Amino acid sequence: MIKLRIYLLVLATILGCTPAARGATSPTKDFIKASCKTTLHPPLCVRCLSTYANSIQGSDHRLAKAAVTVSLNDARSAAAFISKLARLSGIKPREQQAVRDCISTMTNSVTSLSQSVQELERMARTKGEDFDWHMSNVETWVGSALTNQNICGRGFTMNGHVKDVVTKRMVYVSQVTSNALALVNRFAVRHRKGIHKP
Numbered sequence: 001m002i003k004l005r006i007y008l009l010v011l012a013t014i015l016g017c018t019p020a021a022r023g024a025t026s027p028t029k030d031f032i033k034a035s036c037k038t039t040l041h042p043p044l045c046v047r048c049l050s051t052y053a054n055s056i057q058g059s060d061h062r063l064a065k066a067a068v069t070v071s072l073n074d075a076r077s078a079a080a081f082i083s084k085l086a087r088l089s090g091i092k093p094r095e096q097q098a099v100r101d102c103i104s105t106m107t108n109s110v111t112s113l114s115q116s117v118q119e120l121e122r123m124a125r126t127k128g129e130d131f132d133w134h135m136s137n138v139e140t141w142v143g144s145a146l147t148n149q150n151i152c153g154r155g156f157t158m159n160g161h162v163k164d165v166v167t168k169r170m171v172y173v174s175q176v177t178s179n180a181l182a183l184v185n186r187f188a189v190r191h192r193k194g195i196h197k198p
Contacts, residue, residue, distance in 0.1 A: 017044070017047045017048035017051065017070065017176075027058060028053045028054070028056060028057055028058055029050065029053055031056070031058045031063075032045075032046055032049050032050060032053060032056065032063070033046055035060075035063055035183060035186065036049065036179070036183075038182050038183070038186050039178065039179040039182040039183065040175070040178050040179065040182065041175045041176075041178065041179055044175055044176065044179060045067070045179040045183075048067075048070045048176060048179070049063065049066055049067060049070065052066040052069075052070075060186070060187045060190050060191070061120070061123065061124060061187060061191075063183055063187070064120060064138075064180075064183050064184045064186070064187040065117065065120040065121070067179060067180035067183040067184070068113060068116045068117050068120060068138070068142060068180045068184065069117055070176060070180065071113055071142070071145070071173075071176050071177040071179075071180040072110065072113035072114060072116075072117055074172070074173050074176050074177075075106065075109050075110050075113055075145065075149065075173055075177070076110055078106060078149075078169050078170065078173045079103065079106040079107060079109075079110055081169060082099060082102050082103055082106055082152070082166065082169075083103055085099050085162065085165070085166070086099045086100060086103060091162060092158070092160075094157075094158050095156070095158060095160065095162045095163070098155045098156045098157070098158075098162075098163075098166075099162065099166070101151075101152070101155050102152040102155055102166060102170075105148040105149070105151045105152045105155070106148065106149070106152055108144070108145075108148045109144075109145040109146075109148040109149050109152075109177075110145075112141040112142065112144045112145040112148070113141070113142065113145045113177070115137070115141050116137075116138045116141040116142050116145070116184075119134050119137050119138045119141070120134075120138055122134060123135065123138070131191065132192075135184075135187075135188045135191070138184055139181070139184055139185065139188065142177065142180055142181045142184055143181060145177055146174060146177045146178060146181060149170055149173050149174040149177055150170075150174055152166070152170050153166065153167050153170030153171060153174060
C-alpha cells in the first residue's frame with residue numbers, strides 16, 4: 001500500500017524544467033547554450049534556463065540569477081514533496097527519521113538559495129570590493145545549498161521505495177543547483193576579468 005501511495009505522490013509532483021520558451025531570440029539561446037557548456041549537466045541547464053531567455057538577454061548577471069531562481073524553485077518543490085512523504089502512514093521508523101532529517105537539510109537549502117537570489121538582486125548596483133563581497137556570499141550560500149541537498153539524498157541508509165523516490169528527486173535538484181553554482185562562478189570570473197555582459 002505504501003508503495004502505491006509513494007508512486008502516486010511522485011506522479012503528482014512534476015520533476016523537470018519546462019521545454020524551451022518559444023519566441024526567444026537566437027543570440028540569447030546561443031548565449032545560454034554556450035554558458036551551459038561550463039556546467040556538469042548542460043542539457044538540463046539549457047532546458048531549465050531557456051524559459052528565461054527573454055529576461056536573460058545575454059546578461060551574465062541575469063543568467064546567474066535565473067539559474068539560482070530555478071534552483072530555489074526546485075528546492076522548494078522538493079522540500080514540499082519530502083514534507084508530504086513525512087505524513088504518509090506506513091513508513092518505517094528509520095525512514096521516518098531520515099525524512100525528518102531531509103526536511104531539515106532542505107529547509108536550510110531553501111534558505112541559502114533564497115538569500116542568494118536576494119544577494120544577486122543587490123549585486124546589480126555594486127562594483128569593486130562590494131561586488132566581491134556579495135559574490136562571495138552567493139558562492140558560499142549556493143555551495144551550502146548543494147551540500148544540504150546531497151546530505152538529504154544520501155541520508156537514507158536503508159533500501160526501499162522511500163529511499164528510491166527521495167534519491168531520485170534529490171539527484172535532480174542537486175544537478176540543477178550544481179548548474180547554478182557553475183554559472184554563478186562563471187559570472188564571478190567573467191566580471192573580475194571585465195568580460196561579462198551586464
